[in-house]
Amino acid sequence: MVRSYNLADLLEIMTAAAPARPALVAGAERRTYAQLNERADRVGRHLAQAGVRPGEHVAILAHNRAEWIEAMFGAFKIRAVPIPVNYRYVAAELRHVLADSDSVALIGERSLLAKTEEVRAELPKLRHVVVLEDGAEAEIPGAVPYERALAEADLSEGFPERSNDDRYIMYTGGTTGYPKGVEWRCEDIFFGALGGGNVFGDSIGSPEELAANADQPATAVLNCAPVMHGAGQWVAFMGLFSGAKVVLYTDHAFDADKALRLVAEEQANVLMLVGDVMARPVADALATGQYEVPSLIGIASGGAPLTDGVKRTLRDHLPNIMFLDNYGASETGACGPSVDGADGTARFMMDADVTVLDDDLNVVPPGEIGRLARSGHIPVGYYNDPEKTASTFFTAADGTRWSIPGDFAIRQEDGTIVLLGRGSLVINTGGEKVYPEEVEVALKDHPDVVDAVVVGLPDDRFGQRVAAVVAARPGAAVTLEELTGHCRGRLAGYKLPRQLKLVDEVQRTAVGKSDYKWARSVLA
Template sequence: MEFNHADLFEGVSDAIGDRVAVVCGDRRLTYAELDAHANRLAHHLRAAGVGPRQHVAIQLYNGIEYAAAILAALKIRAVPINVNYRYVEDELRYVYRDSDSVALVYDAEFDDRVAATLPDAPELRHLIAVGDSAIEGAVRYEDAVAAQPGTRDFPARSADDTYIIYTGGTTGMPKGVMWGMESMLRAFWNPTFPPPDKPEDVVELARSSGPMVMMPIAPLMHGAAQQATFISWCMGATVVYTRRFEPADVWRTIERERVNSLTITGDAMAIPLADELARGGYDTSSLLAFVSTGAILTGTVRDRIAALLPNTMILDRFGSTESGSTAEAVAGSSPEKGLRFHPDVPDIAVLDDALKPVQPGSGVIGQLARTGHIARGYYNDPEKTARTFPEAEGRRWLLTGDIATVEADGTIAVFGRGSQAINTGGEKVFPEEVEAVLKGHPDVYDAVVTGIPDERWGSRVAAVVQAVPGATPDRDGLDAHCRKHLSGYKVPRTYAFVPEMKRSPAGKADYRWAREIAQNA
């Protein structure tokens, strides 16, 4: 057995095969059933000519087919490629071609977009459709798995096998983040458990753990949900999905499946969940942990969730697709009060411009970085890889892009993403801080802050605002609210009001879109 996710899943399946591994709607499979199901799909892929190190694109909503497709690719040492189901033709064309995918597993409801893009992706030669597809040559998913054996019979795998997660798209086209299997496992490992010394330790952890029920509600095409799934299986837990994010469906599922841990991504999911929970009628007594990862909760939203779930731990995890899960928020910190984190591992540092670690308590501001178990780089982009993963004093670092400093007690204060910082009259403004203050106004449902050109100041702070239903916030009121909490240069000079905020399916802000909206305003 290797530190390879396919090996580990098979080992866990052999140890606790009768335990439920995955639930979506009214469908559920035990570990043994999911293993056999994935084996059948893996045999089909191999029979279709998909081999080791070739790429299998997955364009699906959440479901058992998504989990099985990831496992099936890994079992034959192929590489699963996550495809954003919101992408239109130009974006799909880019991902299909950039990823060099040779096969595609897709929901038939995406037929039109897939069919329109296929002629421009000649390497994409094998299609597997979940549902009834009208595309000529596509194989029905049900037929693909029904015609193959559920046994394994696969070649030996390696801890260095490649895993790719496509991420980004808020400032440019997405990039494929490449990981080695063991490094990825260790980077995203649940810090409440000791890291495994050998692969068999993972199997023993799953065998000895109680029957926990974990629910990542971000789409599986987002790295956070994929990694939450793998870590849950390493704990022998049941993973519960909803096909798409619908707050009422989430709470009904938590009640029905007795979910213990819920993983979300920031305010964009937390706010509608809180709105639905406030309407009442849901049994949340099983819920022990409410975890945000990939996007930080603002203080007002966190306080609201805590009031609605008084017996549940509310946790903020800090990390990225390139770094893994790196730190946990210090109690009481928030974007509007100042974000502070306890590092999970000793491989976290803040580097100055010379790529040297800043001294704790020095006040020197640098860039948050991680070494050790980090991604290999970006697929098909050596220039971006070289910029993001530099070497210094014999160590390879990941520069996360987050601007930070190290306080005297060793905690890390994070100010915001450097690429999104607004330079207005020589002062830096980090959008996250202003967004958090705006979302503390009772009439504001959501806000994204960006910089737009200004003749006098170089850039001015601009806010795109979605109001609470029935409310009509005005510029003067928002200005007065912001001036109570922010220095004058941080207060937005331009407001654009929109009926609905544009965010990624995982809840991340689309700053390109926000900048266009603000400039038009």
């Protein structure tokens, strides 16, 4: 069989090379490469027997667990497209992602599927549901239990020949409302975000070359990031394709003490965190002197950067630790590692195909502000959204195709790139991206709210917190508690405002747009 960069092919290559090698640990569940591959086979065959066809979309709605990884590989086995779904979404957000993605099947935890039942009637394309047990008792009519599905799967029939063009989709927040699906070819995501088969060196030249990673010394990665997000997902697959044992942190709330115990128990070499919100508690726990973690070589962060202050604190206890921050976005993939800079400055040594462009797609001179751009292995576009695709992906006069998601940056003389902000407005709170317009729309839907502007303010724990400036109708006296209660039914908890300032009138720019600079000054 001709091998491709479809992720299922890559798992099979690693399995053939090292079937007994440890692959995945998630709580009490442990899988070798052979066991992970066999269970993914069963997921794929079950989906095919349920009528899922190549190119159709299979949503995954769960916290970190072994079955999450099995389900994603299982969809790729039959050339279907897995759709990771944020487990924090409320029913309205779930309805949008499941409908917008045209998902025909859904694999999810029972407690989370209960939220989809609220909008099931509005999802006519969703025709098959598989339930993962999580201790909840909610009734999910017509759902098939996951373990029964795997046990009854018919493995007598093989799988279709896969392709480099098979799709990989992840949903990311949109600046004008609900999340958008970023659509990649499997070959492009492998080289653009999954390490290309060699995280610290030259990429492999063919899928078959991946097998050489089975001869590398055994390593282990403790992944505390949610795998439904790009950063956590990419680290998990980079680990598996490099021959490492991937350990998923499975508790629903992060506990630094438990994470450090897992590092010691599993002899983890790399600890994957999400910014300061996880790194600060880890530093505090290390300061107690209770933990010895001699196996730990590197600390990685995705979804949010580690500040220089936190890095210094961690180095007080782990003087030889390497930091493996890497700039990345759903529309660009992983672009390059961070380098030390001034406090509060995000500076990265970007890959050769990453630069900073002006509005005419010309590279800006060093020291000038432009927009971060990547060429080469980039997405096809946004699924089901040609207008958004046209505003993010551009082709220059010389034929070079660029992904320009809107991050403003400065190119330095030494080749590094300093980031100035994701679209200059996006709020990063504990690794979750919050787009102000979505929160503003929800606030303005309250009957007593006339106008609103939402910004991010510095926060010691989460990096940023969501703050709102609101003008209420005359005579009304809205409160923060009232507004968050109103928004809770349509926004995930991390998007809710944590700070409120009431004003008589919301100031706008000359062209009627939200004046974010003014809003920050009012809140300050």
